Amino acid sequence: SRPTRDLIVRAVAPEDGAASGLLEAEDAGVLVAEADRVRFTHPLLASAIYGAASAERRRRLHERLAEVASDPEERARHLALSTTDPDEAVAAELEQAAARAATRGAQEAAAELFAGACRLTRDELSEERARRELGHATALRALGDLEGSRALAEDAAERASGPLRARALLLLGDTAWIGGYPGAIEHLELALEAAEGDSGLLAQIHAKLVNVSVALDPAGLLSRARAAAETIDPERDPAPAASVYLDLVWAETLRGHGEQRELLERWRTCEERAGPDAPKTLFALIYFWCVDDFEAARARYAMEERWYRERGEDVWRAERLAHLSRAELAAGNWDAAERGVEEACETIAQLETPGPWAALFRVRAIVDAHRGRLERALATFHAERAGILWWEALRLSGLAFVEYAAGNHAEVDRALTRMRELTDSIGVRDFLPDRSEPIHVESLVALGGLERARKELARLEERGRMFPRLWITVALPRTRALVLAAEGDVTGALAALDELDVDAASKLPFDLGRALLVRGRLQRRAKQKRAAADTLREALAIFEHLGAPAWEAQARAELDRVGLRRSPDELTATERRVAELAATGLTNREVAQRAFMSPKTVQANLTRIYRKLGISSRAELGARMADERRRVAPQK
Numbered sequence: 001s002r003p004t005r006d007l008i009v010r011a012v013a014p015e016d017g018a019a020s021g022l023l024e025a026e027d028a029g030v031l032v033a034e035a036d037r038v039r040f041t042h043p044l045l046a047s048a049i050y051g052a053a054s055a056e057r058r059r060r061l062h063e064r065l066a067e068v069a070s071d072p073e074e075r076a077r078h079l080a081l082s083t084t085d086p087d088e089a090v091a092a093e094l095e096q097a098a099a100r101a102a103t104r105g106a107q108e109a110a111a112e113l114f115a116g117a118c119r120l121t122r123d124e125l126s127e128e129r130a131r132r133e134l135g136h137a138t139a140l141r142a143l144g145d146l147e148g149s150r151a152l153a154e155d156a157a158e159r160a161s162g163p164l165r166a167r168a169l170l171l172l173g174d175t176a177w178i179g180g181y182p183g184a185i186e187h188l189e190l191a192l193e194a195a196e197g198d199s200g201l202l203a204q205i206h207a208k209l210v211n212v213s214v215a216l217d218p219a220g221l222l223s224r225a226r227a228a229a230e231t232i233d234p235e236r237d238p239a240p241a242a243s244v245y246l247d248l249v250w251a252e253t254l255r256g257h258g259e260q261r262e263l264l265e266r267w268r269t270c271e272e273r274a275g276p277d278a279p280k281t282l283f284a285l286i287y288f289w290c291v292d293d294f295e296a297a298r299a300r301y302a303m304e305e306r307w308y309r310e311r312g313e314d315v316w317r318a319e320r321l322a323h324l325s326r327a328e329l330a331a332g333n334w335d336a337a338e339r340g341v342e343e344a345c346e347t348i349a350q351l352e353t354p355g356p357w358a359a360l361f362r363v364r365a366i367v368d369a370h371r372g373r374l375e376r377a378l379a380t381f382h383a384e385r386a387g388i389l390w391w392e393a394l395r396l397s398g399l400a401f402v403e404y405a406a407g408n409h410a411e412v413d414r415a416l417t418r419m420r421e422l423t424d425s426i427g428v429r430d431f432l433p434d435r436s437e438p439i440h441v442e443s444l445v446a447l448g449g450l451e452r453a454r455k456e457l458a459r460l461e462e463r464g465r466m467f468p469r470l471w472i473t474v475a476l477p478r479t480r481a482l483v484l485a486a487e488g489d490v491t492g493a494l495a496a497l498d499e500l501d502v503d504a505a506s507k508l509p510f511d512l513g514r515a516l517l518v519r520g521r522l523q524r525r526a527k528q529k530r531a532a533a534d535t536l537r538e539a540l541a542i543f544e545h546l547g548a549p550a551w552e553a554q555a556r557a558e559l560d561r562v563g564l565r566r567s568p569d570e571l572t573a574t575e576r577r578v579a580e581l582a583a584t585g586l587t588n589r590e591v592a593q594r595a596f597m598s599p600k601t602v603q604a605n606l607t608r609i610y611r612k613l614g615i616s617s618r619a620e621l622g623a624r625m626a627d628e629r630r631r632v633a634p635q636k
Contacts, residue, residue, distance in 0.1 A: 059084070073097045073109065080116035088128070091120040095132050102139055105312030111139035130160035134168050141171065144315030144351055146179040166195035170205050177212040180387055184212050203232045207240035210247045214283065215390035219426040222251040234270050239278035242270035246281050256429030258467045280304050285320060289327035290432040292470040292508070297327040315357065318347035322360040329367060330471070332509035334546050341367050358384065359391070366398050369405040370510070372549035377402045393422045397434045405550055409443035416440045430463050437463070438475045445486045457483050474505040478515040481522065490526050494519065506594050510551075513542035517555055524562050533564045538573035545597055571612060578605040582618060583625035 066078035076097035098113035114136035137152035157168035169191035176184035234241035288297035325340035365380035396419035403411035437460035484493035505512035520536035
């Protein structure tokens with residue numbers, strides 16, 4: 001508390017000389033006045049003086065402070081500290097103050113005030129006690145204390161009946177799902193029974209039941225989501241309807257039914273109708289990075305971050321930031337991805353919120369693997385196995401990439417074979433967050449498992465037919481080339497890589513770099529030394545820009561095997577790429593975005609290009625590149 005000078009003077013009896021006492025304390029360096037506020041110069045002084053007072057004296061002082069305090073929350077705190085026995089009037093005032101604190105996003109204050117309200121509620125007032133316990137549990141859930149939230153919600157569910165019991169069971173189901181505790185679906189099914197007759201509450205419970213089924217009951221997800229979509233009225237209950245429509249998108253996609261544009265449009269319409277204050281579904285941001293819609297992912301994160309910040313839910317802000325980091329990683333913004341996930345993990349570590357939030361550290365481990373920090377990445381993924389099938393499949397998918405980065409092909413195969421067993425067992429044909437077929441093919445080829453590599457390629461092709469996505473479009477030429485090369489058809493493999501759309505692939509620079517690395521290797525095998533050197537230098541430039549040491553090393557090793565020196569006046573592959581882009585009329589900034597480099601690096605490349613070609617303007621560059629295209633064009 002930071003009381004005002006006036007409050008202290010009014011709270012202390014005149015004969016005790018509060019005003020002069022304050023001045024003496026300030027002169028002695030015990031208190032300091034900032035504007036009209038008074039505080040101790042050190043927290044230890046406050047705790048020592050407070051601790052030295054008797055319990056009765058402290059109680060009387062809080063009682064007097066409650067009488068003179070003008071702020072409702074401040075008054076409620078002093079009332080709680082001055083009241084030792086159950087008192088319904090005080091408990092009710094604490095409950096109201098707690099609700100106000102929760103509304104403004106002060107979740108710690110809300111939890112403290114709800115706890116006081118529960119303490120001062122008589123046992124025979126079951127409904128009041130349950131309602132206050134539920135408020136306390138909700139605040140703890142927002143703070144990430146799932147164990148504490150769960151215990152309070154269980155007690156509230158036992159005490160309450162009807163809609164209040166349903167709300168307690170709804171919270172129990174939510175915390176069980178997030179925390180990996182048993183009984184999430186069972187709690188929510190009981191909540192449906194308790195909410196009978198309350199259409200709005202029933203809609204919320206149906207939406208949550210579908211939501212948790214994505215991870216907890218993927219086999220039953222589709223039927224449950226379709227039933228909920230028929231049950232909920234999107235006009236009356238747009239927020240639950242929006243949640244169900246997006247979960248139905250996931251359900252249909254996981255079963256291999258392809259992109260769900262109509263359902264996505266329904267989701268957007270309902271969410272807009274629900275308004276900015278409505279709860280946000282967790283799967284929108286994840287969906288956007290899964291389908292490579294990075295702009296949508298960033299916009300979604302900005303909206304969700306603001307929503308959780310306004311409500312004081314720092315744990316959920318961190319969780320959302322980790323998912324944004326996955327999108328930035330795929331988009332080639334590795335520095336942003338690293339900053340984001342490190343901040344998210346630091347938040348979780350500071351809040352000491354155990355259990356389910358460990359998934360954020362697995363996102364960090366994936367970033368680590370890209371950056372070459374393999375020891376920490378492997379330790380993170382091997383630390384524990386998830387008890388829920390969905391999360392274990394995700395863990396295995398992430399572990400496989402880390403093993404791939406480490407060059408452990410047998411471990412890649414082991415992890416992904418187990419992951420496929422899990423997803424196949426529940427009828428998942430398109431595991432949206434997983435992109436492992438290309439690395440599985442590469443590992444199987446390295447292990448001599450050509451027939452199995454063909455099957456993995458076929459699986460990737462099937463996923464591309466079911467639901468075309470950029471990452472699949474970019475990965476397919478490389479993956480086909482790996483299989484064809486393993487069959488001994490280097491010419492066919494290079495032809496497969498000719499299908500690579502470099503402009504499209506530029507949105508996924510790491511994937512483009514790996515495709516170029518494979519092409520360079522194959523060109524070297526085909527004795528195309530000049531082409532191999534150019535391709536490998538282009539791949540190397542991408543890996544250097546990203547900061548991917550393992551792949552930098554591979555590209556350098558391949559270049560060494562080519563053993564070809566470049567003429568001093570010959571354009572490098574990177575310079576040629578910059579020249580071609582600049583010749584189309586793009587600005588330096590636009591060229592930088594296409595070529596994965598800074599505008600300053602583009603300018604440095606253009607300076608070298610002008611010098612090597614003996615030109616001095618963009619117009620001359622455009623003419624020179626046009627002449628070159630005419631020279632190499634096939635004669636009719």
